[in-house]
Amino acid sequence: MSTLIILASFFQLCIAQLNFEGSTGILYSPNYPDNYSNNANVVYTVTVPVGNYIHLTFLDFETENPYDFLNILQGGGDDDELVSLKNVSGEQTGTSMDISDSQSTLIFKSDLTTTYRGFAIRFDAVKAGTLFSPTNSCPSPLHASSFGIVTTPSFPYNYPNNISCSYLLLAPAAHTIILQFVAFNTEDGYDIVWIYDGSNNSFPLIGKYSGNKIPPIINSSGNALYLYFRSDLVNNFQGFSGIYNSVSGVQPVTDPSTKSKKNLLNWLKGKIGNSSN
């Protein structure tokens, strides 16, 4: 039984075919958030419940332009008539598109040189005959996967006025978190995200960010980062999209007392070693 499962997943890897079913989900490029490999060839099929069409949100998209392409086709499964709607490459973060079908096939191909991070694309099922409408509410606050995306409500559509959202990024013990914004645009000085080096706002503040400059890459010193976003009563912008990734290994502990004790011990050992020569 288990051999069969291993063989099945091995076979799936060989043909690099990934199937997604449901009302929402995220498609990641191979190795994401590390760079995809050269000569990649991955086919994604998305199937949403019948009576719905597919809305795609490019939470992050960066490929070698114009060599590494994601071809987005309408149709999938046994459907013989796949129609290419868009063949995209380069920088596409913050765009979105509709596919008027409950099935879509996405083909990612990279060439033989130069790789980029790739993509994180969310799909949402939307009832046929209606328009996609962004949720306008905060995403759920806990983010405990090994990597993922955090966005302001409705991204890439404007966030609402007068909203505050908390995001707790939690990595396993003995891991730290790297947070990298790939899109950032808020009302300068008024719609702000505060980032704390720990699990709540009583930990040290790493920085507060607003405006349209991408903040620097942020590293936690422990296994938690806490983000708090607040918009004021007027003027709303696209907001942010950020990738978090947990990496194993903690920052070296630099407790000066241990250090000097160790040094003293080494010095003493050295002395003893020398005297016995």
Ligand SMILES: *[C@@H]1O[C@H](CO)[C@@H](O)[C@H](O)[C@H]1NC(C)=O
């Ligand atoms: C479109 O995407 C496919 C991958 O499905 C690629 O092989 C092809 O060269 C692309 N065509 C254009 C015109 O960019």
Ligand SMILES: *[C@@H]1O[C@H](CO)[C@@H](O)[C@H](O)[C@H]1NC(C)=O
């Ligand atoms: C990985 O991708 C990033 C951007 O997506 C790019 O700047 C970088 O050069 C790539 N690194 C390597 C080793 O190819």
Ligand SMILES: *[C@@H]1O[C@H](CO)[C@@H](O)[C@H](O)[C@H]1NC(C)=O
């Ligand atoms: C802003 O939001 C707060 C908290 O939800 C609410 O109490 C307040 O009435 C809102 N202010 C306006 C002007 O909508």
Ligand SMILES: *[C@@H]1O[C@H](CO)[C@@H](O)[C@H](O)[C@H]1NC(C)=O
């Ligand atoms: C913040 O987290 C620390 C450590 O888990 C906890 O002791 C403290 O009560 C928390 N503070 C708040 C305001 O939640």
Ligand SMILES: *[C@@H]1O[C@H](CO)[C@@H](O)[C@H](O)[C@H]1NC(C)=O
């Ligand atoms: C955070 O980590 C990244 C990736 O490991 C590194 O490039 C960057 O210099 C670090 N930033 C700081 C402020 O330590």
